[in-house]
Amino acid sequence: MKKVTITIDNQVIQVPENYTVLEAARSIGIDIPTLCYLKEINEVAACRMCLVEVEGARNLQTSCVLPVREGMVVRTNTKKVREARKATLELLLSNHNRECLTCTRNGNCELQTLADELGVKDIPFEGEKTVAPVDTSSPSIVRDPQKCILCGRCVSVCQNVQTVGVLDFTNRGFKTVVGPAFDKGIGNVPCINCGQCIAVCPVGALREKESIDYVWEAIDDPNKHVVVQTAPAVRAALGEEFGLPMGTRVTGKMVAALRRLGFDKVFDTDFGADLTIMEEGYELLHRLKNGGKLPMITSCSPGWVKFCEHYYPEFLDNLSTCKSPHEMLGAIIKSYYAEKNNIDPKDIVVVSIMPCTAKKYESQREELSHAGYQDVDYVLTTRELAKMIKEARIDFVNLPNEDFDEVLGESTGAGVIFGATGGVMEAALRTVAEVVTGKELENIDFEQVRGTEGIKEAEVKLGDLAVKVAVAHGTGNARKLLEQIKSGEKEYHFIEIMACPGGCVTGGGQPHVSAKDRMTKDIMKERAKALYDEDKAKEIRKSHENPMIKKIYKEFLGEPNSHKAHELLHTHYVERKNYPVDEENKYKEYFCDCK
CATH class of the missing domain: 3.40.50.1780 (Rossmann fold)
Known part of the structure; x- marks a missing residue:
């Protein structure tokens, strides 16, 4: 494949022309932080943690979706970049359930790791927080909206990899949440319980129901x-x-x-x-x-x-x-x-x-x-x-x-x-x-x-x-x-x-x-x-x-x-309905087959 020459943090390198700036940086050991990014699954630049400064550009750029180009000059560690990343992280944490010591992801949480690496010591932004009940309707999966950072990884894996599609973004603005349609519990929709949403979640918003x-x-x-x-x-x-x-x-x-x-x-x-x-x-x-x-x-x-x-x-x-x-x-x-x-x-x-x-x-x-x-x-x-x-x-x-x-x-x-x-x-x-x-x-x-x-x-x-x-x-x-x-x-x-x-x-x-x-x-x-x-x-x-x-x-x-x-x-299987509709073609009720 054709290669292009770019400069990242004063290092002149050649990389394949189909690389993003994130891939180029990581190929030479420069670790640009990410939260929403998941290679080939969720490349949407939603979290804004991967911001970098590109010579000639007026604003900071999201490196996870920014294609490299010949002669590009990138800086990943300027004061402007560090302050932007830290502010973004503080805003995310301001609306996050921060009971880290009792969280199932304590010690291996990607949000927690970034807070430590970026030196977050307090949260200057205080205000309204998302209030939503923990969803325990499934026999397999627990969903905690108050820990969700809206990264979209679970949505992408459920819709694009598994093609089940029971998770999506609902509502708008500050009221946006990730979950099944119509505020249904995940146990009351045709979820297959595979847990791939848990596997990709960077925080403790999704976890198994423990026994x-x-x-x-x-x-x-x-x-x-x-x-x-x-x-x-x-x-x-x-x-x-x-x-x-x-x-x-x-x-x-x-x-x-x-x-x-x-x-x-x-x-x-x-x-x-x-x-x-x-x-x-x-x-x-x-x-x-x-x-x-x-x-x-x-x-x-x-x-x-x-x-x-x-x-x-x-x-x-x-x-x-x-x-x-x-x-x-x-x-x-x-x-x-x-x-x-x-x-x-x-x-x-x-x-x-x-x-x-x-x-x-x-x-x-x-x-x-x-x-x-x-x-x-x-x-x-x-x-x-x-x-x-x-x-x-x-x-x-x-x-x-x-x-x-x-x-x-x-x-x-x-x-x-x-x-x-x-x-x-x-x-x-x-x-x-x-x-x-x-x-x-x-x-x-x-x-x-x-x-x-x-x-x-x-x-x-x-x-x-x-x-x-x-x-x-x-x-x-x-x-x-x-x-x-x-x-x-x-x-x-x-x-x-x-x-x-x-x-x-x-x-x-x-x-x-x-x-x-x-x-x-x-x-x-x-x-x-x-x-x-x-x-x-x-x-x-x-x-x-x-x-x-x-x-x-x-x-x-x-x-x-x-x-x-x-x-x-040996055993047998049963047909399960998904979302019956009434005569007016309106949503009625998902079939619940859990106990």
Whole structure:
């Protein structure tokens, strides 16, 4: 690409002609502050924190949207720039709930960090403040308008990346707020609970609905047998909460920490993933051989499932009937495990540690229960687990590596890659290919379904059968794919969809990453690498070869897709309405499906 020569703070540099001044400055280590900016998602120059002085311009310019041009001379640290940035920040803080010590983002808040860096010591602007109730209507997400700085990041990710669009700016001027239309609670609109709004929020205006106190209460109850399970993606990100580099795999330390927190058993959701592959793989084969509904689409991601229920109900019959891995494992814990250990299911509390806020919603669904008990009682995000570890004063970094408990802690490499986009597809293909051909695969790495491209396609030979597969991550990409199928442009046999961009490794419950780090680090790639490394390190890398999976089918389930397996491990879905209108075409009421 053609380059232009510019000068920034007396440094003459050459940069690509499509760069902004912000990108040019950061490329040489000059960190212009930002708040609203989020690369390729929210580039709107709303917060005015990135102001710079450009020679020849009458006013200060917003560097995040200012294209470079040949001969441009930029100054980022003049008195005028510093005073403008500080005044802007003070104005933002004047209408902000500044109870920082009790805020969930204390210590990793981008607004708090800037206030420290820019030397804000007091707030000279006092006046009217936004007064709005905290929205707790969702089972997954809490929205606090009094902490919102109107940066628009959540609006952009919800509308442009996820294409859900339940958040937007409402009202005008000082009364502007971000939220659902008509002052509805976020639990009373067709939100899919993915939590990507939380992931991009620079402050504490959006957070998960915490269940930490309920879990402590269960652990402290001598009459409760508390079992914890951890999703694959958690081990790839938890270390970041304790200062370890992004993508550090902390499986053993995580298990050790959970034992020290007081859980009675520590199991691995990867076992549930292996179980899912057995059920889902055989379901796919049954559909292929018996004229079942195709394409079959994975059902592991609760955000994607809810997106389908709201926006594409015509594809509900295409969804695999399999429960997600942690729900499967929860059902097994309250049946097989309870029976083997002579424990009444009513005394078992199942806690899932998930990278996902939508799992909180999922665990409450009536369809995900058996014999009067929810499969999973509580869901904690990766961030919540980190809080519990810190509260217990556990020295996480110096913990020894420990193993999961048997039998439900045994898993394969196929189970661990569920956390990355393409992982479910690859795990399924490893098993289905060998079941169909009766032969061992020479190469079990299906590289064609890996990577972070929005939509990936491949054709895989399963014996004499050529199976067309596709992988999509982020519901915006899912929408594109489904529209192509509806129009007849594309045709597939099997599709994997994850609600979050990158899959579970960048789920709404994972550790926060600042906009600055998002600009320079590939979060999806770094965290996914940890999972693929663990896959390679596993002695067994195919779900159907897991000896404990074989054991549970022999002793309890019979065979994949058996009557008992369907009773415990499969479910159904429901069409959900969005915004019914009355005869005058006026807004009536959003459909609320939360408890």
